[in-house]
Amino acid sequence: MSRRGLLIILSSPSGAGKSTLAGLLRAWDDTLEFSVSATTRPPREGEQDGKDYFFVSAPEFQNLVSQGEMLEHALVFGNYYGSPKAPVKTAIDAGRDVLFDIDWQGAQQIKNSSLQEHVLSIFILPPSIKELHRRLVSRGQDAPEVIERRMQKSWDEISHWDGYDYVLINADLNTTEERLKTIISAERLRRSQQPDLMDHVRALQTEFGEMT
Ligand code: ADP
Numbered sequence: 001m002s003r004r005g006l007l008i009i010l011s012s013p014s015g016a017g018k019s020t021l022a023g024l025l026r027a028w029d030d031t032l033e034f035s036v037s038a039t040t041r042p043p044r045e046g047e048q049d050g051k052d053y054f055f056v057s058a059p060e061f062q063n064l065v066s067q068g069e070m071l072e073h074a075l076v077f078g079n080y081y082g083s084p085k086a087p088v089k090t091a092i093d094a095g096r097d098v099l100f101d102i103d104w105q106g107a108q109q110i111k112n113s114s115l116q117e118h119v120l121s122i123f124i125l126p127p128s129i130k131e132l133h134r135r136l137v138s139r140g141q142d143a144p145e146v147i148e149r150r151m152q153k154s155w156d157e158i159s160h161w162d163g164y165d166y167v168l169i170n171a172d173l174n175t176t177e178e179r180l181k182t183i184i185s186a187e188r189l190r191r192s193q194q195p196d197l198m199d200h201v202r203a204l205q206t207e208f209g210e211m212t
């Protein structure tokens, strides 16, 4: 039986663990497609263009937006970020799920789009603000002033926690990973994700009618 693809959105304040969790989910299920965002932010050490992000200039970004090629886009920490539309459409039409690591503004735009029926949104909370700070520092990829800016903005992101279908506290990484897998496995079985169910029920009805 065919299945529609889900748009699986992970959001959290920066440093709560969503990139780590997204990586674990992709290792768990290699059919899961990751939506590679375009951004005007400079690459961090080790980040690859086309894999982690499409690193573009501000004029290139504006051009993508004005051509209608973005499913959503937002200004986050002074840089533009956006999810290209075409790969998402191709994947979900073929029944493949797409994983998004995006902020609350992007999540809201996708939830208000024509694809809202297929959205599964999950918010990741840190166990404490102190631990969030520790994780940002231990990641070792941002300058102290960038970390401070992200900490200051963390409440803005956390304050949107109640707009999501599921909310997980990422204390122990293995526990959060297992919970995410449980949520995704169950959501894949939702009635709205199974377009062939109606045909199956009709066939059962015909068979039932023939018996009686
Ligand atoms: P985000 O993508 O939300 O900004 P990351 O996935 O980059 O966050 O995680 C930030 C840091 O915290 C990384 O160094 C990561 O290894 C670490 N981390 C993630 N989840 C946990 C956890 N449950 N316990 C301890 N450290 C974690």
Ligand code: 5GP
Pocket (backbone or CB within 6 Å): 011, 012, 013, 014, 037, 038, 041, 072, 073, 074, 076, 081, 082, 083, 101, 102, 103, 104, 105, 106, 107
């Ligand atoms: P980072 O610079 O740490 O990779 O990402 C900063 C923030 O931007 C994170 O909250 C991340 O989820 C968000 N982000 C990344 N890509 C996108 C995107 O395509 N759209 C939106 N709206 N946010 C994004």
